[in-house]
Amino acid sequence: MTPPANVFVRCSCGRLHWGRHGAAGLLLSDPARGVLLQRRAWWVHHGRTWALPGGALEAGETPREAAVREAREEAAVAPGTVRTLSASVVEHGDWRYTTVVASVAGRIEERVANSESAELRWVRPDEVAGFRLHRDFAAAWPGLRAQLDRALVLVVDGANVVGSRPDGWWRDRFGAAVRLRDQLASLSVTGLPDAVVGGGAGADWTWWPRVILVVEGRARGVEPIPGVEVVDAETDGDSAIVAVTAEARSRPGDHVVVATADRELKSRVTALGATTLGPATLLAELRP
Ligand SMILES: [Zn+2]
Structure with missing residues (x-):
């Protein structure tokens, strides 16, 4: 039996991270509406903060596959409606988080699709920093913002x-x-x-x-x-x-x-x- 992917990892940085094989999130950008943020359910790690749809990688899955899958599971974003452009990796050695930057390539009909997500909202880039963000997303946001919609x-x-x-x-x-x-x-x-x-x-x-x-x-x-x-x-x-x-x-x-x-x-x-x-x-x- 393969060990479960959805577990906490004790990292050399001193923190616990979610996902034996690392984790990934989808930063989906629509020039007309902004970026798609997700408020995390109260019961998940860093609950009630705003961040991206995403989660732990399954065994054998790439970060891009995981980000697109999680956006479908959590926000009902159909994989065929996004175009993945780039990825940014935060490497911890024992663990890594990949943000996959994507643009809209079809009609997105987002909705809260599972219990890990409490709310979804399109937010203009100027307004993102004003939300109560997950601390890692808050730290990454300025660098991510510079690459939005860039192919x-x-x-x-x-x-x-x-x-x-x-x-x-x-x-x-x-x-x-x-x-x-x-x-x-x-x-x-x-x-x-x-x-x-x-x-x-x-x-x-x-x-x-x-x-x-x-x-x-x-x-x-x-x-x-x-x-x-x-x-x-x-x-x-x-x-x-x-x-x-x-x-x-x-x-x-x-x-x-x-x-x-x-x-x-x-x-x-x-x-x-x-x-x-x-x-x-x-x-x-x-x-x-
Ligand atoms: Zn770490």
Whole structure:
């Protein structure tokens, strides 16, 4: 029998924490309404304070899965109506808490759905600090607030990244682009560390990027798959990448990173407010 996940952990920080495998919460943000806060029932740990829907991870569950599951169980938030953007981890060694930042991607019909929750309320970011908050959420809030509704967009210069590893791509450019596409899909699970993409959020942050692979020449016609959009360059790849970058930059809060080693392209996308990532750095983050 597996040991229960819903137990207190005696942590080296001197406190008791909830969840043998750590805990996670969902910070759901709607630009029109604010963030979804939950007042905890009187009988739970830190009862009667306001915090996020969330709870202990089950064995084998990722923090993102746990946060989305708990939001469904406690607040009736349907998993298909949220888009997870990033995560921030508070690491205690013996225990960790992950805040999963998400935006609304459908019609949210929240309601108090189980007894751990006493009340749900959409709260404007300016007003959050005025609530009686759970102390850990209160401490984390300023850092979390800075990343609300912020997405990471990763634009991949397919020809340049494919050409950076000598795996026989010159014999089959289309097949090499398909291999890269399939590897990029892993980012929708693993995410990219903030330190790698220079998102400016901090060392404790990870991003689940929107991935746009730009292909050209013989690699054109590669099909998109879940987690990876594909843009066929009509003429030259650089112009297509610049156009995709400009479009992504139209949401000013989003962080756009272009994976390329091409010097001229780097200066063109940097002028648009994007940052760049070397192919080797990107490839090191992908599953083989
Ligand atoms: Zn601790």
